[in-house]
Amino acid sequence: MAAALELYRTFGVGGTTLKNVSDASEVPLGNLYYYFKTRSQLVLAVLDECEHELQTLLKRLSGLSPVAWLDAYFEWLLTDPAAAARFGCPFGALALELRALSDPAADRAAETVETYFRAVCVQTVALGLPLTFADDLFTAVQGSYTVARVRGDAAFFQASIQRLRDRTMQTIGAV
Template sequence: MTDSVDSPHRRTKAAGKRQRLTAATARVLHEQGVERTTIADIARAADVPAGNVYYYFKTKDELVQAALAEHTGHLEELTGILDRLPCPRERLKGLIDAWVGRRETAARFGCPMGTLAVELDKRTGGGLDLAAGQVIRRLLDWVEQQFRLLGVTDPEGRALALVGAYQGMSLLSNALRDPEIMTREGARLVRELDSLA
């Protein structure tokens, strides 16, 4: 007997291919940018025939949306892991450690969400720039909550400063091709956290 068109095996296989395409899209857009990336680039990175991409994603904007969903998933996964740490200061230090752990990638390509948000802001229409901003907003909200739990004054301002420091060190690390900027600035951010009452 053969598998029906909508068999569990086929659905699982299709979901796996879609996930490979989504992960490849996020990676390739980060490395090459939206405008320079082609459907063929994504298909090659996902190891699928180029025609298959159109089965899952009809337009480049749909691929960008998939990449944003992938970044959101990574952020939720990271913050979920960090939420298991016993105190907000340790969670924030863990976040900084995760940023510094990606210093080689940042030195080559910048922050995945920061660079994508800037590039999407330069495009006209579609609202993808606003969607990218929502991913960054999730990070800001999580960081603000940690500062709020620490009981510091102006948790919103501190969250903006911390995430802004990350964006700055990613940008400088990328512009100067120097991953050690991330290491030094990350250590400075940790010292600042330790100095909070």
């Protein structure tokens, strides 16, 4: 799953074959076909992995106050700017590609992005901020991912997210 996910994030679903996954994971192609008869089955398994990544993050942040949650969220965003510049959003990039390919799994990927977005909404609303704040914050984060990926610029992503963090913390009075 890790190899497939990295290949999808690097080359896209359309640019990744089961043979590529076999080679990258060092799993014989026949064994891969045993578990995943079609590319669609592999895509769904990768989406399960994405959902697991998101749930792991949300579980780690659960129980924090909304201010601490948002700060930890920004810390997570800043964990690996190089990966952000290389892959884009770990959830949104795959969802966007599946939608562009009219892949049947696109709705499933969109659900993961929606879960991610709702988590940000819950925290901002808990702080008494309007939903539009969550909209703007989430859109700015996604824009930072997109521009960093287009430019291949980890420093841009890091600086952009840090500015968002600073402005958010200032807005909520946590500075």
